[in-house]
Amino acid sequence: MLNPAEIYAELGARRKDYALSHALYCDEGVYNADLEQIFYREWLFAAPAAALPKNGSFMTLQIGAYPVVITRGNDGMIRAFHNVCRHRGQRLCAKETGSSPKLVCPYHQWTYDLDGKLQYARDMQEGFDPSQHSLKKLHCVDLGGMVFICLAQVPPPIAELAKTAMTYLAPSGLKEAKVAFSSTIVENGNWKLVIENNRECYHCGGAHPSLCRTFSDNPKIGAMNGPTEASDEILAHWTRCEAAGLPSRFTHDAAMQWRLARVPLLNNAESYTMDTKAAVAKRMGAMPFNDAGSLLFYHYPNTWNHFLGDHAITFRVLPISATETQVTTTWLVHKDAVEGVDYELPRLTDVWMHTNDEDRQVVEENQKGILSPAYEPGPYSTIQEEGVIQFVDWYCKTMTERMAPKPAMAA
Ligand code: 3BY
Ligand code: FES
Ligand code: FE
Numbered sequence: 387m388l389n390p391a392e393i394y395a396e397l398g399a400r401r402k403d404y405a406l407s408h409a410l411y412c413d414e415g416v417y418n419a420d421l422e423q424i425f426y427r428e429w430l431f432a433a434p435a436a437a438l439p440k441n442g443s444f445m446t447l448q449i450g451a452y453p454v455v456i457t458r459g460n461d462g463m464i465r466a467f468h469n470v471c472r473h474r475g476q477r478l479c480a481k482e483t484g485s486s487p488k489l490v491c492p493y494h495q496w497t498y499d500l501d502g503k504l505q506y507a508r509d510m511q512e513g514f515d516p517s518q519h520s521l522k523k524l525h526c527v528d529l530g531g532m533v534f535i536c537l538a539q540v541p542p543p544i545a546e547l548a549k550t551a552m553t554y555l556a557p558s559g560l561k562e563a564k565v566a567f568s569s570t571i572v573e574n575g576n577w578k579l580v581i582e583n584n585r586e587c588y589h590c591g592g593a594h595p596s597l598c599r600t601f602s603d604n605p606k607i608g609a610m611n612g613p614t615e616a617s618d619e620i621l622a623h624w625t626r627c628e629a630a631g632l633p634s635r636f637t638h639d640a641a642m643q644w645r646l647a648r649v650p651l652l653n654n655a656e657s658y659t660m661d662t663k664a665a666v667a668k669r670m671g672a673m674p675f676n677d678a679g680s681l682l683f684y685h686y687p688n689t690w691n692h693f694l695g696d697h698a699i700t701f702r703v704l705p706i707s708a709t710e711t712q713v714t715t716t717w718l719v720h721k722d723a724v725e726g727v728d729y730e731l732p733r734l735t736d737v738w739m740h741t742n743d744e745d746r747q748v749v750e751e752n753q754k755g756i757l758s759p760a761y762e763p764g765p766y767s768t769i770q771e772e773g774v775i776q777f778v779d780w781y782c783k784t785m786t787e788r789m790a791p792k793p794a795m796a797a
Contacts, residue, residue, distance in 0.1 A: 388415035394789045397782050403775055405763040406782075411576045411756050417708035420577070421450040423788040424687050424781075425705065428643075429527075429534045429544055431689035432456055434700050436531065436563040436718055437483065438464055442500065445483045449704060452537060454524060455479045455489065459500040466526035466535040467502050472519040489521075531560025532683075532691070532700070547644050551683065554633045554646045558681060558693040559671025563718040566697070566725065567735050570714045571742060575749035577687070577705040578781060579756075580713060583749050584690050584701075585773035593748055596740045600655040600662050605770050610636040610647055623650040623679060630674035634681070641783075642776055643686045650679040657696050658737040664696040665734040668723040671695075686780055697729075699738055709753055715742055 388396065388409055393416055396409050410416055430449065437445055438458040446455050446469055453469035455478060469478050476493040488505065489498040497506040502521035507514065525536040527544060530552040534544070573580055583589065590603035602608060610616040613635035616624070627634040627648055634648035654677040655662035664676060673695035681693040688703040698718040705711050717734055725731060755761060766775050 388413050390415075390419065390789055391791070393419050394786065394791070397786045397789070400782060401763065402779075403766050403768065405766065406578065406778060407763060408756055408759075408761050411579060411753070412708055414708055417576075417705065419785065419789065420705065423785055425450055425537075426452075427536075427538045427542070427788075428687055429525075429536045429541060429547075429685070430687070430704075431685060431700070431702050432466065432526075432533045432535045433702070434531055434560065434563065434565070434698075434716055434718055435464060435528050435533050436560065436721075437565050437568070437716065438533075439564060440485065442485045442487050443483070444479060444481075444486060444489070444500075446479050446481065447702075447704065448706075449537060453477050454535065455521075456526065456533065456535070457489070457500040461501075463501075464526060464528050464533055465501060466524040466533075467521040468524065470522070471496055472504060472521065473507070478521075530555035531558075531563065534685075546639060547685070550637055550646060551644075554637075554681060554683070555693065557632050557672045558698060559669075559720065560693075560698065560718065562721050563670060563698065564721040564723075566717045566719045566723075566729065567731055568714065568716045569735070569739065569742070570712060571746060572706065573711045573713055573746045573749045574709055575711060575753035576709055577703055577711045578778070579749045579752050580703050580711045580745075581687065581777055582774045583745050583752070585777050586771045588767060588770035589748055593744045594741050596660060596737045597658065599660060600651045600658050600737070602649075602652050605772075608649065609772070612636060620647075620649060623648065627678055630678075631672075632674065632678060642780055645684050646681065648679055648681045651677065657694050658692070658699075659733060660736060666696040666719045666723050666729040668720045668728045669696050670698065670718070670720050686777065697734060709757075711749075713742065713746075 396407060433445055441458055441460050441462060444455055444457045454466055455469035456466045458464050471478050471491040473494055473496045476491050478489050478491050498521055499505050502523060504516040504519045525541045527534050529548050587603040590598055607617045607619050624634045636647040638645035656664045656676045659665045676695055678695050683691040690701050692699045700716045702714040703711060715738060719729060723729055
């Protein structure tokens with residue numbers, strides 16, 4: 387297991403535009419550093435707000451060593467807490483999702499309000515002060531229907547993303563959405579391999595026959611460098627969508643940690659279905675036409691998303707170990723859309739259920755090859771894998787800055 391100085395050296399020794407080293411994808415010390423330096427410090431996508439549909443809804447997730455519970459309180463506010471009882475530390479909620487007027491610890495029934503206050507603790511002696519034993523809070527924001535949380539004491543700035551995401555997401559109708567289906571899988575691969583795989587479509591033609599019916603794998607069409615720098619197809623799509631009131635042009639932060647852009651689907655396809663037509667009869671939001679394509683929203687380290695005219699799909703990536711990663715996919719539809727009437731689940735979910743499974747196999751085989759002592763990092767294609775290069779550059783820069791040896795204190 388590498389120590390922090392060795393990890394820093396490993397990052398420094400990497401060859402630009404080449405895949406990362408064996409250790410950066412496999413080593414336990416690197417995994418721990420990824421948690422400490424990235425997952426415990428950055429804003430992470432937790433769930434669409436629609437996954438907490440009513441006051442009293444709760445959901446849980448695990449971020450490295452931290453169990454987390456997210457609630458929607460009686461005031462409608464979404465809040466996140468450490469899912470750890472303030473008595474003797476029991477994990478408070480075990481279920482992945484549910485609804486409850488209070489959070490009752492299963493061990494000795496200490497009872498917390500949905501806003502984290504300890505409301506009741508049986509047979510505690512005089513002098514015990516419940517107000518000192520509220521659940522510990524995490525930072526939590528709802529960006530236009532996408533809930534992000536941050537474990538850091540002082541979270542990174544989020545105002546610019548909040549403003550941009552809310553503007554871009556507004557026409558997608560997330561506030562009027564419900565969860566139609568959610569799928570959680572474990573991929574036996576490092577979380578960075580999961581993100582890298584998502585950041586290119588070099589593999590799409592070979593791996594994704596279903597997705598390729600509607601999603602272009604042509605890097606020349608998909609390339610975007612700024613709000614006015616893209617392929618002719620994409621520029622024309624942005625002009626058409628923006629004239630109809632849909633924010634669409636490629637926008638991102640300076641560090642390229644997040645990005646938003648609306649892309650056309652192939653041949654005016656309406657949705658990610660096998661027949662390219664909408665999967666849901668009741669449309670979401672305020673799309674002025676059926677072929678507005680997909681609004682893509684990425685945020686490192688753990689999410690990519692698609693917002694279409696008839697449904698939305700959110701993706702959450704959480705590392706479990708150096709070589710295991712949990713991927714949760716959630717399909718959102720208009721809250722009044724009725725299953726069996728307005729949509730059928732297989733038709734709605736087929737393409738991405740296939741695609742996720744195909745990506746899982748790719749990632750797992752990638753991890754197996756990298757585990758071999760014979761593995762040697764190879765060059766990324768600058769034509770096809772610019773997105774991957776951009777991600778590993780972000781990762782290495784972030785880690786290098788944070789793991790740099792601190793200058794010795796002056797005497
Ligand atoms: O996760 C559970 O089982 C319970 C139900 C309500 C909240 N939680 C403590
Ligand atoms: Fe939660 Fe005792 S550990 S009530
Ligand atoms: Fe893929």
